[in-house]
Amino acid sequence: MITSLKILIISLSVLLLIHSCFEPYDNKDENFKPNLIVDAEISDTDTSHIIKISEAQKTDIQTFKGYSGAKVLLKSNENDELVFSETTTVGHYKYIGVLNDAKGYALEVQVNGKVVVTSPIQYFPESFMVDSLRNYTEYVRTQKPNGSVFQEYIVNFNAEARKPTIEKEVFVRFDIETVFLVLELICSPFISPKTCYVYNHRSNFEINLLKVPVSTSEINISQKIFSKTLDYEFGGAFSVKADVKSYNQENFKYWQQYKSVFDQSGSVDDLIPARISGNLTSSSGNVLGLFSLVRKSSVFKIIRRGEAGGRSVEPYCGTPGFYEPWPRPSECCECLRFANSTLTKPYYW
Template sequence: MKKDFYSNLTLLTCLASLLSVHFSCIEPLDFWQETQEGQLIIYGLFTDIDDNHIVNISTSAPLAFRPKGVSNAAVYLLTEGEGKAPYFSKGNGVYELQGVKSTEGKSYALEVVLEGVTYRSKFQEMPKVVGKDSLSYQVAYEPFRSSLDEHVFKVFAKSEIPETKDQLFLRWIVEEGHYWQLLWIPPGTPPPPPCFIFDVMDPTRVNLFDGTVTSSRQTERLLAIRKFDNAFLFPYFVTVKQLSINREAFEYWQQINIVINNKGSLFDIPPAPVFGNITNTENPNELVLGFFEVAKSSVSRFFVTSEISPIYLQPICEFIPGKPTNQYPAECLSCEGRAAGRDWTSTIPDWWVYD
């Protein structure tokens, strides 16, 4: 399986956004212009979901290059007043923790030991409540990320916000998963293994809710948008994770959102590196990018089929007698070729159920 967390990790904060029920990944938020080469970037999310929790560690690279994964660190989850649990390296700066999840009333921190230097986040208590989402989608024709009009797929959420005396801050992550069928050359050869490809949908959109500025117990919002392509040829799943986070994490993502949406006018806040809650224990003046979040989470999911597509989706991996294999696109020959840096597996996820 390809690296499990965040296919195209490029963040200023290695913002890999956070775990889906089966996978974890995050897309590039290209703030490399604002960082210095070699700055340490640490990002992790720890929730109450039964899942493999991921930490990404990298260093910023020169202009126009992605961060470089750091795979020689020792990484631990710290539970206040208790012991620590090790993360295991999966290579390329990805570290995974299995069989552990956050528990109400307990506080957690992240510890990273790299070349004899210890980096540690602040302890955070898992929030007590989280809302519930009702999801819907819409097919539209409108400008996407170019000047051209395109058919797009939009994901919406109507969220019920719980009553609580505690301050409530929410963040949403939208992840997509699609099936992909590789080239099969009959007869005499067995069908190729299936490909399940995972990615973050609309990765530069930051969805936040501040419960301290409203008394409303309900909110509706557009969570993500993407154009139609051949990912919709087969069943296409959307997973929405609502995260209940603390104020510090909320303010961190607010700053990330400012950087992402900065348009460069004279009155905008200048883009700059966003520093999080992880420090060098011996040298607090070292600038470390990234954040370690502890969140309570709720997960909602739905799927659609090619029937909703407003455009014709051309199969590109159909066998043509006499056509040499090397003349087919790479995405027809291997799951890795199709994934192109995204997460993938040949094992069907346990939630991949549709009529």
């Protein structure tokens, strides 16, 4: 009995010692002022706009949650107010309508009737249009440390433009979207096979920035914006859409800084485009992110089977009547099991 009591006392002492080594997270701390994270990019062509607001937790700057209950609005240089409404997604605030691109706008975020985040007034910058996307395939041989050689085909996509002159310096970022086609197999006589469109599947995107200097003569631009291994995604139809976004110089510098951090981290999951300090100020002094007005245009390229450098690959679910994988992948009987898949065809297909 005495021995059991000693063991109990020792166990309680150890638990108390361990507990004392950790500082508990008190979300009700009156002195705690969260880091607000604002991702507010507004384009001249979109008919609806989303501003995302989140906050960093006290114990880990890499942990974020949506910030609910704020009042988000844009104030124009002519004293107009565009009020954003919070959506069902916590921290997402939406405005429906096209902005007047001749006006300037400033961001304002209010919490409990107090202004907590503001930005300087912004204007839409000069626009830059890309003429087309060009794809080409290259054969790559890589020698591994053990001496073996790894061989693969890489499909590259270049944004290309020809301009007679460039009157003002242009600052561009390319935002990439990929889609590939999945055709289900006949897995049941009672269920008709579907067609799915899978977005941004296993795509390792980079931060693609382009600075175009002033030029009084014709200028030809060709910049690689996306590369991908030639695999089953090219077996049916594969597309790349590039949103060409023009920024002012100050906001472009923000993206240059973000790119330098992103390139060091090596993973898009390590950093989101609102985790560094931008052009926002806060009454609490704790705000990260950027408010920017951008000119946006889009260009896309669809590659069908056999068009990637003349090389043909089998689709994920094979070709009915010729080759079908066995055992059948579950996605070939229910293609919506692919992450980011939908039955809705991209508007540009």
